[in-house]
Amino acid sequence: MKVTINGKPVEFTQAQSLLSLVESFGAQPPYALAVNGQFIPKSQHASYAVNTGDSIDVLSPVQGG
Amino acid sequence: MDNVNQAISDTWSIYGTELSSRLLIGSALYPSPAIMQESIKQSQAEVVTVSLRRQSPESAGGQAFWQQIQSLGKKILPNTAGCHSIQEAVTLAQMSREIFDTDWIKLELVGDEYNLQPDPIDLVKATEILLNDGFKVLPYCTDDLVICRHLVELGCEVLMPWGAPIGTGKGLLNPYALSAIRHRFPQISLVVDAGIGLPSHAAQALELGYDAVLLNSAIAQAQDPVMMAKAFKSAIDAGRLGYLGGRMPEKDTANPSTPTLGMPFWHQM
Numbered sequence: 001m002k003v004t005i006n007g008k009p010v011e012f013t014q015a016q017s018l019l020s021l022v023e024s025f026g027a028q029p030p031y032a033l034a035v036n037g038q039f040i041p042k043s044q045h046a047s048y049a050v051n052t053g054d055s056i057d058v059l060s061p062v063q064g065g
Numbered sequence: 066m067d068n069v070n071q072a073i074s075d076t077w078s079i080y081g082t083e084l085s086s087r088l089l090i091g092s093a094l095y096p097s098p099a100i101m102q103e104s105i106k107q108s109q110a111e112v113v114t115v116s117l118r119r120q121s122p123e124s125a126g127g128q129a130f131w132q133q134i135q136s137l138g139k140k141i142l143p144n145t146a147g148c149h150s151i152q153e154a155v156t157l158a159q160m161s162r163e164i165f166d167t168d169w170i171k172l173e174l175v176g177d178e179y180n181l182q183p184d185p186i187d188l189v190k191a192t193e194i195l196l197n198d199g200f201k202v203l204p205y206c207t208d209d210l211v212i213c214r215h216l217v218e219l220g221c222e223v224l225m226p227w228g229a230p231i232g233t234g235k236g237l238l239n240p241y242a243l244s245a246i247r248h249r250f251p252q253i254s255l256v257v258d259a260g261i262g263l264p265s266h267a268a269q270a271l272e273l274g275y276d277a278v279l280l281n282s283a284i285a286q287a288q289d290p291v292m293m294a295k296a297f298k299s300a301i302d303a304g305r306l307g308y309l310g311g312r313m314p315e316k317d318t319a320n321p322s323t324p325t326l327g328m329p330f331w332h333q334m
Contacts, residue, residue, distance in 0.1 A: 006119040026122030030131060032160035037152060039159035057119060059160055061131040064116030064144045065091030065281030
């Protein structure tokens with residue numbers, strides 16, 4: 001199964017939840033997640049099933065004006 | 066307490082949250098994290114703006130920055146900077162609400178890359194979606210009175226018209242338009258956001274009756290950001306007092322301030 005995380009292609013063999021996938025990517029809290037441009041609340045990270053072709057965004061705080 | 070101290074201690078509000086400081090300060094573009102922290106402290110701002118971007122695990126996910134901001138103990142105002150569509154802005158706002166644990170959102174929706182002007186039409190649409198989703202929206206908008214009216218009618222209690230395009234430091238390009246918005250919506254908290262380059266620009270905004278200013282580059286990109294932060298604090302206090310003091314009537318002809326009665330005879334025609 002192929003997905004992209006923060007624009008980088010990632011391939012994995014077993015079905016994974018969104019949470020385990022971003023953890024294996026190395027995501028460190030605090031972060032918020034979106035799949036295909038839609039916000040996925042934290043309460044759904046462990047149960048959300050990722051599909052091939054999904055585009056996952058892992059966002060964290062940065063400086064802003 | 067005398068009148069001056071009473072004036073200095075007056076407050077304004079963001080959706081019911083009372084604030085004493087009339088400066089909202091950005092957290093970007095400082096020469097170093099230490100200068101950022103000290104500048105924010107010296108500005109005495111109570112609200113700091115932040116954003117969200119893709120995490121890079123190699124850089125520990127931006128944890129250091131977030132800890133620095135948290136250590137300041139300020140209220141957080143996340144922005145949607147860089148968003149070009151309604152969906153992008155709504156998604157980023159929802160992600161911000163979860164991470165920063167606030168329903169405040171500085172809604173930015175770029176309409177044109179040339180001057181980073183807000184898209185007035187999509188801004189109104191996105192504002193409606195976010196207000197209906199429970200957000201307290203602080204829209205970054207142009208100084209168009211009618212767009213502001215639409216935003217107020219949707220339920221915005223704060224408006225943030227630009228002084229000039231982001232990062233230009235040109236000051237208030239259209240004081241007439243900004244003043245008209247002030248007079249038209251006396252019940253709304255108004256913040257001049259973007260374009261301020263000098264403390265005098267901030268003072269002018271406060272003199273027009275604006276409740277606050279939001280700025281970043283003017284302090285962060287000053288040669289001495291910490292000193293400039295203090296300067297903005299003083300200018301904003303001066304501008305607020307100037308507004309409360311009530312300006313003298315403007316005249317087209319000269320009027321001597323020194324008494325003319327008793328002029329020495331040799332000056333009389």
